[in-house]
Amino acid sequence: MPSKKRVVVLISGSGTNLQALIDAQDTPALPNAELVLVISNRKNAYGLTRASSANPPIPTAYLALQPYLKKYPEKTREDYDVEIARMVVNAKPDIVVLAGWMHILSEKFIEIVEGRLSLSGPEPPTISIPVINLHPALPGVFDGANAIERAYEAFQRGEIEHTGCMVHRVVKDVDRGEPIVVRDVKIEKGEALEAFEERLHRVEHEIIVQATKIMLEESTRAS
Template sequence: MSSNKRKIAVLISGSGTNLQALIDALDTPALPDAEINLVLSNRKAAYGLTRAAQANPPIPTAYLALQPYLKQNPGKTREDYDAEVAKIVLRTKPDLVVLAGWMHILSERFLELLDGRKVVEGEEGISPSKPIPVINLHPALPGQFDGAGAIERAFEAFQKGEILRSGAMVHRVVKDVDRGEPLVVREVPFEQGESLEDYEKRLHGVEHDIIVEATKKVLDETKPL
């Protein structure tokens, strides 16, 4: 890993197609001077971990799931798990954290460790000297379908004649789910007669573009003067 490149930590839960879009964009004009130095999954079988391992060069990976963590650590809470996720991320000293299909709502505990409001206890030197931005890809327009199942809920609303389009966005992560400042937003109109699967395929193509665009945008903002 090169020290003069901007470092990105990517959190995933599934197949990792958005991770792949980021990997493919590295060392191109779409995402120059950057490297992914961690892919963390909360699901052991997530194919995104394989994508990271097969990248050239291979990307370091980590795995930590909520329920096994709670079983192995009696008395610990969901917030403690979020703090442990934060520690794994902070050890890699990233410039940016990208949630790319990360199917777990992170609590304030994670965010306050990433932005330096609280210091990591028990580990010297991993607390950030400046806030580390966290961004999330969400398959809906701002304020439209927050939370899980956004694609299916949007498609159902279209079927009922309630909306004509949905879309996807990348936004800053804040305490309130999918309510952070939108960084990149793309509308995707529905087409009469298409299936949910067809719409989802078109939407994913848009997601792959905007996750790269938003990642570059935030990295450009955080470049040292």
């Protein structure tokens, strides 16, 4: 049997998309894959509990921006991203999945993980590690934060007929990387925001697993 593909997941919140990956790992939905590290930028993120409660438990790590900058006043936001990249590279992943990670990563993070910029300490990746992100909107529409609410409000104003969600490659421009999986999600007339959000999240749980599988298969063919 080939060695399992190693997955690192970055989270900020409750971790429902992380749970979808946990449930799918090493099943036909995500075969020969293992979550090896979950990193959170929020100390109380319930996703950390999901990871430590998994069977077997998944190692976790925590590093938040503001406490980091307070502890190291001479450091910058970019330095923080370098530390996150160091944690990622040390785990030797085959893919990095941003699953509700509420922090815009700088280009330096991407350069390190893709092996274009070396760090002192860990060996640089021998291959370019893909970084993918789940975003609750269609490509080129409602980039950035609060995409679900913005789409819902646009529907109420008659500006759009539907919205959707996608998983895309991470590049320096927010939510502008190449889409890997895109899914339309209809908004029903008279539907409450909470009900629509719940339906959209169910689709997100599917596509984050699908996109991770696609990217791991692609990396297998390339190696």
